[in-house]
Amino acid sequence: FTQYYYGISDHESHNSGLKKYQPEDSWNPFLGLSLSYKLLPQLTLLSSARYTMLDDQIKNSPMVDNAYDFSLFTGVSWSF
Known part of the structure; x- marks a missing residue:
């Protein structure tokens, strides 16, 4: 999954201007x-x-700016 989400192929590098990774x-x-x-x-x-x-x-990866990720979820649940 790391290669799929954060890797940059030759073709993608050419199209985006980002360095191959x-x-x-x-x-x-x-x-x-x-x-x-x-x-x-x-x-x-x-x-x-x-x-x-x-x-x-x-x-x-040239596509990543941070050394961490933070996510927050809030919600309401109604039971019938």
């Missing part, structure tokens, strides 16, 4: 936290946060 396998440890709070018997509030430390094989 052929990454190897990568490993990305992460830390996450999920919370849910039942507001009413049918209504639940949800939240989740995730911090991922990117492997050097991904950080070194």
Whole structure:
């Protein structure tokens, strides 16, 4: 998956102007936290946060600007 998402082939390099890049396998440890709070018997509030430390094989890709990824999810669930 690292090559597919973060690699840049000769053809892609020519079309985009980015330098060719052929990454190897990568490993990305992460830390996450999920919370849910039942507001009413049918209504639940949800939240989740995730911090991922990117492997050097991904950080070194010309398409990547950060050494980490952070995502946040919030939602509401209604049970019938």
